[in-house]
Amino acid sequence: MDVRYGASPKDARHYDTTQLRDEFLIEQVFAPDDVTTVYSHIDRVITLGAMPVNETLSLQKNVDPEKDLGVTYFLERRELGIINLGGPGKVVADGHLHQLARLDALYIGKETREVLFSSDAPANPAKFYMTSAPAHTKFETKLITLEAANKVELGSFETSNKRIIYQLIHPAVLETCQLSMGCTILDTGCVWNSMPCHTHERRMEVYLYFDVPQDNLVFHYMGQPQELRSIAMLNEQAVISPSWSVHFGCGTSNYSFVWAMAGENRTFTDMDHIKVTDLR
Ligand SMILES: O=C[C@H](O)[C@@H](O)CC(=O)C(=O)O
Ligand SMILES: [Zn+2]
Helix, strand or coil, X not given: CEEECCCCHHHHCCCCHHHHHHHHEECCCCCECEEEXXXXXXXXXXXXXXXXXXXXXXXXXXXXXXXXXXXXCHHHHEEEEEEECCCCEEEEECCEEEEECCCCEEEECCCCCCEEEEECCCCCCCCEEEEEEECCCCCCCEEECHHHCEEEEECCCCCCCCEEEEEEECCCCCCCCCCEEEEEEECCCCCEECCCCEEXXXXXXXXXXXXXXXXXXEEEEECCCCCCEEEEECCCXXXXXXXXXXXXXXXXXXXXXXXXXEECCCCCCCCEECCHHHCC
16 A cells, blocks of 8 residues: 655655655556555545456455554445546445446445445446545445535636536535545636635645646645645646645646545635735
8 A cells, every 4th residue: 555644844845846746646546447545644544546447346455454454344444435537337335336427426434344346338437536534433325416516616717717616525415524525627718726725724635636638737736835836747646735735726728626625624614715926
């Protein structure tokens, strides 16, 4: 398992490009018939990607629960959020079948022993992007379709940041312990995400950029507001944002991203907003 440790902002400001990428970037989330797993010590959030093509894959494919998590199965003391970024697919949680179209989400509660993934058609494989956080209690497993998401429209064409935020795993939609998850879709010609930007010392966040057209990229900005660094990101790459870091980006085209948060609270609007002209 790929393990990332917490980083102090006092150290991170000295990182060169390679070290910045090694600490925070997840270069490959989806691999055919495999499950990628990255364990971050920041709020102990695990980021996973499952891409079943011809096989049925298990959440635990590359995890040894006893050695890696000190438990007997993955979700013994954890909850899981899933968003499907690929073709139609199935998630079977303790024998219950959930059908996920593209951009549908599934929340799986603590104490679910077995989670299996498969695609409806190998030619158009599902891509299950997932985040898991430690959980203290068991909440109901629930499918949230894109239509059922809480929708928030933000930004404008004038500032190149017109976008819709689909809050899928969010307090307005269902109960979870720590997890929030959703996706944000930028309008055609709009390139700035999460702008004006913010931090939230109370929560960490992971962004995964998707629908970045070929030969394009997103410059993801991180760091303390007066110590900005950028990471050049390709389609379907993810980046870990510590609580002290801003997280926003500018693409060479419009694109979408999944955001996932865990930490002290689930209050989406609990943000420390930063004046754009104060950034350095
Ligand atoms: O804390 C909230 C997260 O950073 C994102 O949900 C922000 C976002 O999707 C956006 O403004 O476009
Ligand atoms: Zn945020």
